[in-house]
Amino acid sequence: MTPGRAPQSSGKPGKAARTYRRPKPDAARRAAFDVLRMVDDRDAYANLVLPGLLRDRRMTGRDAALATELVHGTLRRQGTYDAILDRCVDRPINEVDPPVLDVLCLGAHQLLATRIPTHAAVSATVELARGVLGDGRAKFVNAVLRKVAARDLDEWLAEVAPPYDEDPEGHLSIVYSHPRWVVAALWDALGGGRAEIEALLAADNEPPAVTLVARPGRSTLDELYEAGAKPGRWSPLAAVLTEGDPGAIAAVRDGRAGVQDEGSQLVAQALANAAVDGDETRWLDLCAGPGGKAGLLAAIATQRDVALLAVERRHHRARLVRNAIGWNTRHQVVTADGTRPAWAPGSFDRVIADVPCSGLGALRRRPESRWRRRPEDIAELGPLQRELLTSALGAVRPGGVVAYVTCSPHKAETRSVVDDVLASPAGSGFSLVDAREYLPGVTGLGDGPDIQLWPHLHGTDAMYLALLRRGA
Ligand SMILES: C[S@@+](CC[C@H](N)C(=O)[O-])C[C@H]1O[C@@H](n2cnc3c(N)ncnc32)[C@H](O)[C@@H]1O
Numbered sequence: 395m396t397p398g399r400a401p402q403s404s405g406k407p408g409k410a411a412r413t414y415r416r417p418k419p420d421a422a423r424r425a426a427f428d429v430l431r432m433v434d435d436r437d438a439y440a441n442l443v444l445p446g447l448l449r450d451r452r453m454t455g456r457d458a459a460l461a462t463e464l465v466h467g468t469l470r471r472q473g474t475y476d477a478i479l480d481r482c483v484d485r486p487i488n489e490v491d492p493p494v495l496d497v498l499c500l501g502a503h504q505l506l507a508t509r510i511p512t513h514a515a516v517s518a519t520v521e522l523a524r525g526v527l528g529d530g531r532a533k534f535v536n537a538v539l540r541k542v543a544a545r546d547l548d549e550w551l552a553e554v555a556p557p558y559d560e561d562p563e564g565h566l567s568i569v570y571s572h573p574r575w576v577v578a579a580l581w582d583a584l585g586g587g588r589a590e591i592e593a594l595l596a597a598d599n600e601p602p603a604v605t606l607v608a609r610p611g612r613s614t615l616d617e618l619y620e621a622g623a624k625p626g627r628w629s630p631l632a633a634v635l636t637e638g639d640p641g642a643i644a645a646v647r648d649g650r651a652g653v654q655d656e657g658s659q660l661v662a663q664a665l666a667n668a669a670v671d672g673d674e675t676r677w678l679d680l681c682a683g684p685g686g687k688a689g690l691l692a693a694i695a696t697q698r699d700v701a702l703l704a705v706e707r708r709h710h711r712a713r714l715v716r717n718a719i720g721w722n723t724r725h726q727v728v729t730a731d732g733t734r735p736a737w738a739p740g741s742f743d744r745v746i747a748d749v750p751c752s753g754l755g756a757l758r759r760r761p762e763s764r765w766r767r768r769p770e771d772i773a774e775l776g777p778l779q780r781e782l783l784t785s786a787l788g789a790v791r792p793g794g795v796v797a798y799v800t801c802s803p804h805k806a807e808t809r810s811v812v813d814d815v816l817a818s819p820a821g822s823g824f825s826l827v828d829a830r831e832y833l834p835g836v837t838g839l840g841d842g843p844d845i846q847l848w849p850h851l852h853g854t855d856a857m858y859l860a861l862l863r864r865g866a
Contacts, residue, residue: 422457423500423522426464430496433469433762440465440761468496468503469761470599473571474547475502477554482541494531497523501539506547516543558588570595575769576754583803584848597850598757598764604635606643606651607659609693612721613650618643627853628836629659631690649721654686655759657847657854661799662687664832664859665746666694671793671866674743679704680732680786681748683711685718687799688727691746692719700743701725705732733781740791747786749779751800751807755856758849772806779811784820793866795827800858803846808858812844816862827861 425447432438444465448458468475479498480487487495497519504515516539523532545553555568563581567574572595581591606623608615608631615625618633621643626632635643645651677695682688682704695702702725706712712729719725730736732747752771757764779800786796800807815821826843830836838852839845844860 420518420522421451421453422460423464423518424525425451425453425457425461426468426500427493427496427522427526429461429465430468430500431493434492434496437766439763440469441759463508464500464503466601466761467507468499469765471503471507471571472499472762472765473573474551474568475499475506475571477568478502478506478542478550479538481554482538491531494523494527494535497527497535498538498542501535502542505539505543506550512543516540562588566591566595570599572598572757572764573767576757576764576767579754579769579772579804583805583808583846590850593850594848597848600758600849602655602758602849602855603853604640604653605656605659606633606635606640606646607631607654607690608633608645608651609690611697612693613645617645618651621645626656628833629656629663631659631663632656649689649718652686652689652718654690655756655855655857657755657801657852657857658686659690660833660836660847660854661748661797661857661859662690662746663694664829664861665744665795665797666691667832668744668795668797668827668829668861668863670743670795670863674698674700676700676742677702678737678742678745678786678789679748680745680782680789681750682706682715682727683708685711685715687746687748688715689718692722692725695725696722703728703737703742705730707731733778733785735785735789737789739788740794742789743791743794744797745786745790745794746797746799747782748797748799749775749782749807749811751775751779751802752804753801755801755803755847755849755858759855772804776806776811779807780815780818783811783815784818787815787820787824787862787864790864792823792864794864796824796862796864798858798860798862801855803848803856803858808846808860809844812860812862821862823865824862825865827863829859829861832861 429440429444432443433440476487483490501519504510520532520536523535551569556564558565563574563577566577580594584590584594606618608618615633622638623633623635626634640646640653677700679688683706688704692702704715704719704727706715709729712727715727752767753763783798790796798812828843829845830839830842847854847857849856
């Protein structure tokens with residue numbers, strides 16, 4: 395509220411009507427703004443900093459839910475909002491100060507994609523602007539948001555997106571708020587026509603469900619159901635939490651169960667269940683941090699009396715892997731470069747190379763990542779992905795099996811890597827196994843032998859899996 399403006403009556407005569415009170419600071423919008431600044435300024439990841447900030451400010455319930463929706467929605471939809479705001483400001487959008495732009499995007503998100511009434515969205519955002527930008531810039535925010543509020547989202551999209559028939563990728567890029575090159579890469583990997591790519595891009599803009607894994611031998615699905623979770627869709631170890639904090643579930647707190655996308659569960663189980671010749675003693679996870687798949691593989695390995703070695707190059711991530719598998723001392727974690735094997739060739743029965751990748755398959759989960767990635771990243775990651783797969787092939791014994799995994803469907807990170815390594819001297823003696831066989835009951839996996847999961851078809855991240863068996 396502007397100082398000096400007449401205070402609103404509380405409806406009761408007397409004290410409240412006479413006393414000026416500054417409006418209560420809007421905790422949710424302020425928290426959302428602060429996270430957006432950290433993402434912009436310090437390259438922070440919203441899904442990592444937001445929970446800590448909510449905890450520090452003791453925000454729970456509706457305030458926490460609103461802050462989360464504002465942060466995630468604003469970041470995901472940034473491409474759409476930038477295009478709309480560009481029509482509402484009197485200078486190119488990239489000349490607007492980043493903090494002002496953050497407030498404008500927060501306002502645009504409330505106006506165009508939430509049920510918050512227009513007057514509340516504008517006044518609360520202008521109030522935020524007064525607090526964080528000052529009165530002068532708050533007036534600018536007010537004027538711009540009034541222009542944004544003049545149309546609904548569909549009307550704006552009809553105005554700012556190029557027609558689909560003239561420029562399909564440009565149209566989809568604005569309507570679904572993905573960089574144009576990402577639309578092109580996803581479409582190339584997915585195939586199909588407009589309906590398919592629209593379904594995928596729309597799914598990328600939906601927050602994923604919280605999926606839990608009951609690590610075999612350590613926890614059970616019944617335990618998770620009793621805590622309020624529902625059955626998962628594909629993985630026999632999955633349960634879905636529709637509300638509440640997973641950290642409040644004892645099995646999750648104790649590390650006997652965990653939060654894990656069903657796609658990750660499926661690829662780890664496929665590796666564990668793929669046929670190998672002979673007895674087994676040792677498995678290898680070549681890129682283990684932060685330890686999601688290692689945690690599941692260690693549980694399965696324990697049941698089969700097999701030891702897991704987990705390798706992770708970065709020290710702090712290796713520590714996370716230790717938390718995930720250290721409950722059984724037969725499983726080991728080493729901080730090492732997986733491209734420089736510290737083991738004799740052919741030492742392992744099963745090897746997983748879940749390589750560093752662009753993460754284009756997990757855009758639902760990391761709302762800002764689509765704007766951070768550059769097409770050059772794909773080319774830069776290629777040599778390391780090939781080296782790690784080569785190293786994985788060197789580590790497996792005759793009759794054993796290697797899983798090559800990415801959380802990206804980009805063909806340059808998936809099939810091209812596998813084809814190149816198979817065609818190199820390292821691939822000699824290896825052949826692709828039909829991975830579909832090891833994801834029983836899962837439909838829509840493609841023509842094989844490798845598989846691709848999709849958010850819009852499977853409700854999972856877009857995980858890719860190729861299984862390569864070494865001839866006996
Ligand atoms: C996609 S993540 C793996 C995710 C993990 N498997 C999970 O399920 O939690 C890739 C990991 O590989 C690690 N990494 C990158 N280069 C590596 C290398 N040369 N050797 C071993 N690990 C590496 C990264 O630090 C990152 O933690």
